[in-house]
Amino acid sequence: MQKCELAIVGGGPAGLAAALKAREVGLEEIYLLERDNFLGGQLVKQTHQFFGSHKQFAGIRGIDIAEKFKDKLEDRPEIKALKGAVAQGYYEDDVLGYSYRDKFFKLKPEKTILATGASEKMLSFPNNDLPGIYGAGAVQTLMNQYGIVPGEKILMIGAGNIGLIVAYQLLQAGIEVKAVIEATGRIGGYAVHASKIRRAGIPILTYHTIKEARGNEEVEAVVIQQLDEDWQTVPGTEQEMAVDTICLAVGLTPKVDLAIQANCQMAYVAELGGDVPVRDKNLQTSNPRVYIAGDSAGIEEATAAILEGELAAAGAAADILPEGSAIDRERAEIKEKLADLRRGPVGEHIRRGLTRARRNQNAGRDRYTRSWKS
Amino acid sequence: MRIKDHPILEFKRGEKITFSYNGKKISAYPGETIASALHAAGIRKLTHSQKHQRPRGFFCAIGNCSSCLMVVDGEPNVKTCVVEVQEDMVVEEQQGKGDLSAKV
Ligand SMILES: Cc1cc2nc3c(=O)[nH]c(=O)nc-3n(C[C@H](O)[C@H](O)[C@H](O)COP(=O)(O)OP(=O)(O)OC[C@H]3O[C@@H](n4cnc5c(N)ncnc54)[C@H](O)[C@@H]3O)c2cc1C
Numbered sequence: 001m002q003k004c005e006l007a008i009v010g011g012g013p014a015g016l017a018a019a020l021k022a023r024e025v026g027l028e029e030i031y032l033l034e035r036d037n038f039l040g041g042q043l044v045k046q047t048h049q050f051f052g053s054h055k056q057f058a059g060i061r062g063i064d065i066a067e068k069f070k071d072k073l074e075d076r077p078e079i080k081a082l083k084g085a086v087a088q089g090y091y092e093d094d095v096l097g098y099s100y101r102d103k104f105f106k107l108k109p110e111k112t113i114l115a116t117g118a119s120e121k122m123l124s125f126p127n128n129d130l131p132g133i134y135g136a137g138a139v140q141t142l143m144n145q146y147g148i149v150p151g152e153k154i155l156m157i158g159a160g161n162i163g164l165i166v167a168y169q170l171l172q173a174g175i176e177v178k179a180v181i182e183a184t185g186r187i188g189g190y191a192v193h194a195s196k197i198r199r200a201g202i203p204i205l206t207y208h209t210i211k212e213a214r215g216n217e218e219v220e221a222v223v224i225q226q227l228d229e230d231w232q233t234v235p236g237t238e239q240e241m242a243v244d245t246i247c248l249a250v251g252l253t254p255k256v257d258l259a260i261q262a263n264c265q266m267a268y269v270a271e272l273g274g275d276v277p278v279r280d281k282n283l284q285t286s287n288p289r290v291y292i293a294g295d296s297a298g299i300e301e302a303t304a305a306i307l308e309g310e311l312a313a314a315g316a317a318a319d320i321l322p323e324g325s326a327i328d329r330e331r332a333e334i335k336e337k338l339a340d341l342r343r344g345p346v347g348e349h350i351r352r353g354l355t356r357a358r359r360n361q362n363a364g365r366d367r368y369t370r371s372w373k374s
Numbered sequence: 375m376r377i378k379d380h381p382i383l384e385f386k387r388g389e390k391i392t393f394s395y396n397g398k399k400i401s402a403y404p405g406e407t408i409a410s411a412l413h414a415a416g417i418r419k420l421t422h423s424q425k426h427q428r429p430r431g432f433f434c435a436i437g438n439c440s441s442c443l444m445v446v447d448g449e450p451n452v453k454t455c456v457v458e459v460q461e462d463m464v465v466e467e468q469q470g471k472g473d474l475s476a477k478v
């Protein structure tokens with residue numbers, strides 16, 4: 001079994017930033033496991049100018065940010081970045097098992113950073129399992145990574161940033177977007193994105209929900225319906241649309257399976273997207289060997305994921321390396337940047353969510369923690 | 375359908391390759407995943423649910439949800455949304471849970 005100082009699971013912005021920072025502050029044996037055959041996580045499919053609030057990245061396309069990270073990693077061959085390596089399990093003796101090139105390997109890291117990203121949320125409605133109903137991220141993957149269109153006529157559900165951006169990207173790929181529907185009374189995404197959609201003549205229907213999908217072998221039509229202010233459906237407002245694709249942009253939920261296996265104490269925090277590991281201000285979980293960062297710690301955005309990756313790496317390094325004030329100063333700086341990013345009304349729900357996720361203050365139920373370890 | 379002109383992206387597709395799907399020949403480009411190549415050929419139903427035999431396509435396209443499992447070169451339960459298609463690959467719709475011992 002291979003031993004190492006630090007293992008990072010996930011090669012998205014959080015994991016990449018963690019690997020680089022860990023090396024920078026002096027760790028030597030670093031493994032980065034990425035299940036895909038490429039690094040960059042969600043960034044590789046983001047062709048739009050970034051909606052980041054941070055000076056660092058606003059105005060740059062996600063794909064270009066991913067390239068920058070890859071270049072930096074190439075200058076650090078001492079970081080063992082394995083592509084196509086799937087972390088399969090975190091065991092009771094703190095061994096991380098992963099598969100790589102058809103073989104199974106075991107790794108015993110002193111510290112592990114989980115940066116596994118998120119999964120898309122589903123909605124319940126009749127026939128929601130038909131082929132042709134896709135997550136917004138999946139549509140983006142198909143279009144922007146593989147250059148294949150998801151269908152010809154599409155309904156977008158959700159008018160947050162992701163729904164609006166992907167709707168616009170569908171237009172760029174020459175697909176007919178019938179409408180963007182949104183259950184609440186307001187468009188959650190930025191006005192720039194919404195006006196691009198409107199200018200193209202596509203209606204954004206607030207107070208509308210999906211009633212059902214129709215079709216035999218795949219989606220052939222969709223029925224939408226109006227909601228009143230109490231979110232009750234308004235009878236008689238059903239409207240059928242001929243579409244072959246329905247795209248769900250109704251949020252993401254942190255991917256926390258490995259954290260649960262590592263027996264990290266969990267808490268349900270709606271503001272962060274669902275069940276998340278309880279953590280301290282340094283992103284250390286209740287299992288002292290495990291840190292979390294990025295979307296798997298709470299759904300936010302790429303700049304936050306990058307900074308969290310760095311913070312987690314600095315935390316792991318501070319635990320491993322002999323005491324030194326350099327890392328502490330570094331940590332304080334990263335925390336300052338994160339606080340900056342989360343300031344103001346836009347960051348309010350994240351701040352509330354984080355308060356709840358830190359040492360479980362008023363946090364929701366822990367549905368997972370078992371008792372094999374105290 | 376494959377995108378030809380895109381305002382931002384350029385798709386550098388290499389030489390065409392072919393693979394088989396339920397015995398039919400399908401063409402694809404290197405680097406495409408099995409599910410995306412099938413999608414480009416108009417095949418969106420990849421499998422069916424075990425209990426009620428309902429048709430299933432992909433959902434997440436990043437290997438999270440297992441909605442796209444197929445038999446690939448005799449190996450069942452392959453997540454076709456993340457596995458790249460190869461020349462002469464044999465892709466089949468899966469019946470039932472798949473038999474792991476079948477693969478040598
Ligand atoms: C459609 C869309 C548009 C967006 N637009 C913006 C934007 O404009 N601006 C912005 O700031 N943010 C945007 N975001 C959000 C941003 O992409 C994410 O917040 C960011 O990518 C999170 O980074 P991460 O590293 O935590 O996760 P990810 O980027 O999801 O990376 C996680 C990585 O972990 C890997 N992984 C998962 N499980 C395992 C395992 N078991 N073993 C090995 N590897 C594993 C995955 O393959 C993946 O590469 C957008 C998101 C979406 C879906």
Ligand code: FES
Pocket residue numbers: 431432433434435436437438439440441442443453454455456
């Ligand atoms: S579509 Fe979700 S795992 Fe393949």
